[in-house]
Amino acid sequence: xxxxGPAIMHLFEPLNILLMxxxxxxxxxxxxxxxxxxxxxxxxxxxxxFAMDATSGLIMLGAIxxxxxxxxxxxxxxxxxxxxxxxVATTFDGWPLCQAGRADIGLITSLLASVFGGIVGTxxxxxxxxxxxRFALQFGGPENFWLCIFGLSTIxxxxxxxxxxxxxxxxxxxxxxxxxxxPNAGVPRFTFGYYPLVQGVEVIPAxxxxxxxxxxxxxxxxxxxxxxxxxxxxGAFGEVVRALAGRCKVNLMRSSIxxxxxxxxxxxxxxxxxxxxxxxxxxxDKNPERFGTGVIxxxxxxxxxxxxxxxxxxxxxxxxxxxxxxxxxVILGALLAxxxxxxxxxxxxxxxxxxxxxxxxxxxxxxxxxxxLLLARIMTKLLSIRLTFVAIGIVVLSVIGxxxxxxxxxDVWIVIIFGFLGYFSGRVGLDTGAMALGIILGPxxxxxxxKCVHLxxxxxxxxxxxxLESPIAVLLIVLTLLSLATPFLLDxxxxxxxxxxxxAQPKEESNHA
Amino acid sequence: xxxxFLARLALAALLVLGLAxxxxxxxxxxxxxxxMIIAFTAGGSSDVQARIMQKYWSKYSDQQWVFVYKPGAxxxxxxxxxxxxxxxxxxxxxxxxxxxVLQPMVQKAMFSIDSYSYICQVVNDPQAVVVRNxxxxxxxxxxxxxxxxxxxxxxxxxxxxxxxxxxMFLDVKxxxxxxxxxxFYKGAADQNAALLGGEIDVMFGNLNDVMRSLEEMTVxxxxxxxRNAFLPxxxxxxxxxxxxxxxxxxxxxxxxxxxxxxxxxxxxTFKKICDDPEYVSDMKxxxxxxEYMDGDAFAAYVRTQNEFAKTMxxxxxxxK
Numbered sequence: 001x002x003x004x005g006p007a008i009m010h011l012f013e014p015l016n017i018l019l020m021x022x023x024x025x026x027x028x029x030x031x032x033x034x035x036x037x038x039x040x041x042x043x044x045x046x047x048x049x050f051a052m053d054a055t056s057g058l059i060m061l062g063a064i065x066x067x068x069x070x071x072x073x074x075x076x077x078x079x080x081x082x083x084x085x086x087x088v089a090t091t092f093d094g095w096p097l098c099q100a101g102r103a104d105i106g107l108i109t110s111l112l113a114s115v116f117g118g119i120v121g122t123x124x125x126x127x128x129x130x131x132x133x134r135f136a137l138q139f140g141g142p143e144n145f146w147l148c149i150f151g152l153s154t155i156x157x158x159x160x161x162x163x164x165x166x167x168x169x170x171x172x173x174x175x176x177x178x179x180x181x182x183p184n185a186g187v188p189r190f191t192f193g194y195y196p197l198v199q200g201v202e203v204i205p206a207x208x209x210x211x212x213x214x215x216x217x218x219x220x221x222x223x224x225x226x227x228x229x230x231x232x233x234x235g236a237f238g239e240v241v242r243a244l245a246g247r248c249k250v251n252l253m254r255s256s257i258x259x260x261x262x263x264x265x266x267x268x269x270x271x272x273x274x275x276x277x278x279x280x281x282x283x284x285d286k287n288p289e290r291f292g293t294g295v296i297x298x299x300x301x302x303x304x305x306x307x308x309x310x311x312x313x314x315x316x317x318x319x320x321x322x323x324x325x326x327x328x329x330v331i332l333g334a335l336l337a338x339x340x341x342x343x344x345x346x347x348x349x350x351x352x353x354x355x356x357x358x359x360x361x362x363x364x365x366x367x368x369x370x371x372x373l374l375l376a377r378i379m380t381k382l383l384s385i386r387l388t389f390v391a392i393g394i395v396v397l398s399v400i401g402x403x404x405x406x407x408x409x410x411d412v413w414i415v416i417i418f419g420f421l422g423y424f425s426g427r428v429g430l431d432t433g434a435m436a437l438g439i440i441l442g443p444x445x446x447x448x449x450x451k452c453v454h455l456x457x458x459x460x461x462x463x464x465x466x467x468l469e470s471p472i473a474v475l476l477i478v479l480t481l482l483s484l485a486t487p488f489l490l491d492x493x494x495x496x497x498x499x500x501x502x503x504a505q506p507k508e509e510s511n512h513a
Numbered sequence: 514x515x516x517x518f519l520a521r522l523a524l525a526a527l528l529v530l531g532l533a534x535x536x537x538x539x540x541x542x543x544x545x546x547x548x549m550i551i552a553f554t555a556g557g558s559s560d561v562q563a564r565i566m567q568k569y570w571s572k573y574s575d576q577q578w579v580f581v582y583k584p585g586a587x588x589x590x591x592x593x594x595x596x597x598x599x600x601x602x603x604x605x606x607x608x609x610x611x612x613x614v615l616q617p618m619v620q621k622a623m624f625s626i627d628s629y630s631y632i633c634q635v636v637n638d639p640q641a642v643v644v645r646n647x648x649x650x651x652x653x654x655x656x657x658x659x660x661x662x663x664x665x666x667x668x669x670x671x672x673x674x675x676x677x678x679x680x681m682f683l684d685v686k687x688x689x690x691x692x693x694x695x696x697f698y699k700g701a702a703d704q705n706a707a708l709l710g711g712e713i714d715v716m717f718g719n720l721n722d723v724m725r726s727l728e729e730m731t732v733x734x735x736x737x738x739x740r741n742a743f744l745p746x747x748x749x750x751x752x753x754x755x756x757x758x759x760x761x762x763x764x765x766x767x768x769x770x771x772x773x774x775x776x777x778x779x780x781x782t783f784k785k786i787c788d789d790p791e792y793v794s795d796m797k798x799x800x801x802x803x804e805y806m807d808g809d810a811f812a813a814y815v816r817t818q819n820e821f822a823k824t825m826x827x828x829x830x831x832x833k
Binding site for chain 1: 557564668675695696729798799800
């Protein structure tokens with residue numbers, strides 16, 4: 001604890017302040033551009049850290065990470081394209097808000113929710129790193145398998161209007177994810193003799209295609225002059241603060257905790273966290289049908305979860321050397337190159353570094369408010385540019401961004417193919433969010449099921465034994481069943497409420513007569 | 514008119530002469546930055562190791578390396594890129610064995626071990642038998658005895674399938690009675706997490722990856738020819754009575770067909786880097802076990818590994 005004082009003093013060093021601001025700004029821009037992801041942004045700056053000392057390098061990478069995860073929400077709201085995979089759930093309510101002319105509310109909500117989530121995640125990192133890391137280790141094959149199935153079951157809730165179509169899209173996504181190398185046998189599958197397909201369909205180009213490219217096709221087809229009308233109301237900031245502090249309190253807290261927990265698990269990242277917390281927010285809300293029409297609660301749930309993932313993913317990274325997300329893996333690489341050994345000793349032997357880094361995460365989250373507001377204001381200018389130019393810009397960025405992931409033309413083709421797929425799916429009512437979820441979760445489900453099958457050899461030959469041996473897995477199974485039952489519960493809740501209104505009506509009529 | 518014609522002729526002659534002179538300048542290799550293809554993601558072990566090398570490369574050459582990341586398929590995509598690049602001396606890359614040997618056999622990759630001119634080996638990362646600190650196994654013999662007494666009950670973690678760990682496992686199963694339940698993981702991070710979380714009891718891991726979580730794990734034995742400087746108290750498997758040697762080698766290569774003069778330059782400069790004591794200490798700080806082997810010896814090593822892997826996979830029925 002004696003490290004905290006000097007750690008805070010370190011933060012005021014001019015180089016560190018510069019790095020925090022520059023990292024945040026760069027991170028937000030990288031996150032907002034569809035095609036450039038947080039992982040890429042951090043990885044690009046890792047060589048720059050070799051020239052500075054470990055603490056400053058770590059502060060910069062952490063600032064970029066936080067900025068990028070928040071930045072993804074900007075494009076999610078403004079052009080219905082998640083800037084990073086973690087912002088998929090933000091498009092569900094952010095985009096309708098923008099179309100209704102209230103993009104400012106969407107942007108401010110995601111900013112403040114991100115800050116809240118980031119701070120909660122960092123608090124867990126500061127105080128509970130050791131016990132939480134041990135808990136995260138309890139998640140193995142069966143637990144991760146059921147967590148992913150639970151994630152998939154959210155499709156049922158997401159598309160409670162038409163569950164069959166939702167499940168169909170999810171299944172299509174799962175099918176797409178099987179292309180590539182079989183995780184359990186190590187041989188190529190569904191490559192049709194075209195060798196580059198052995199890498200499989202990368203999630204990010206598929207999402208860029210499904211969301212931004214298809215969106216461009218839709219916008220062009222709609223002949224609208226601008227993406228959306230923008231009617232900024234002067235009291236927007238205050239309105240959002242009142243809403244968040246008022247009716248969204250529980251939502252924010254719950255989503256941030258979900259984000260931290262999911263972030264801690266190696267293998268599960270921002271995408272899963274934000275979708276699960278969106279789902280939970282919808283389930284526990286009094287009027288769940290509002291979700292998807294443009295409500296603050298939806299954006300707040302998604303954004304606070306994905307920023308809380310940052311703190312969560314750093315917990316096992318620092319204490320065990322096991323990164324909780326792809327970006328944490330890159331940061332781990334930078335740490336190792338500097339000769340810093342992760343482990344529980346990291347808080348004592350290199351305590352100065354560790355605590356300065358954690359304190360810098362707090363500072364970065366606070367700095368995000370002014371910087372984020374400024375950048376958001378600039379981004380909303382996007383809405384006043386003619387649609388033609390914006391559409392061209394999006395297509396260019398999508399192509400460049402998807403190529404930049406692994407320098408492969410295959411990814412560019414994936415964007416185009418999935419763009420058309422997403423456009424036509426949208427016309428038929430198939431949910432692209434469900435498809436994206438299938439593509440993200442497919443490989444993890446298969447890999448973990450494979451592990452369960454292997455483990456069953458030691459548990460008497462049955463996979464069911466493996467599932468039942470783990471209390472966490474059993475809990476997740478119960479949650480999944482609850483999740484699948486939710487559409488029926490919501491239906492029943494709504495019917496009961498509508499019934500109540502019918503009974504009330506005759507009394508009112510008689511009053512007015 | 515005639516003057517203009519003569520002037521143009523003179524200009525043309527000058528240009529041709531200039532080209533001839535410029536042609537000579539190529540002997541000053543390298544005269545532009547060299548592409549370094551890394552077949553794994555940025556921030557990973559291969560990347561970290563190459564960055565450390567680049568720091569020392571700059572001492573001997575004023576041309577930089579431009580890092581190009583081509584991850585995917587366990588390295589196969591990147592290895593294929595190197596193999597198919599132009600052999601003009603301006604594209605080189607890092608490769609791993611046994612990946613290089615296994616992937617063409619199992620995945621029908623776009624390269625083979627003959628697609629490269631080998632520069633040198635830089636890392637020899639031996640496999641290790643690792644358990645948790647609180648494990649009841651205190652030696653490799655304990656592990657084998659438990660496995661024999663309780664067939665199928667011992668859970669062992671490997672990265673794979675079709676990897677260095679898998680090859681070691683097949684080798685062990687072929688030489689000793691080792692009835693265990695094997696579980697495959699996508700990468701070392703997942704494998705480490707599984708061991709620490711108790712999902713598996715033992716793992717065959719790489720020294721480099723184990724170094725990250727060393728305070729939580731105990732290394733019972735190293736599948737190496739001799740003891741390693743990082744863990745001088747850990748006996749090799751041979752010393753403990755188990756004749757198993759298995760490791761992952763990292764090396765740098767250029768596409769086949771590169772000019773001999775350029776290959777020699779690369780080999781010499783890499784040797785100078787590997788001999789630099791500061792480079793060795795940087796690698797030690799990063800937990801990377803260095804071992805230099807020159808290009809030709811390494812090429813011979815790759816061939817022997819190829820034969821070994823083919824036999825192992827055929828015996829296990831994994832090769833059609």
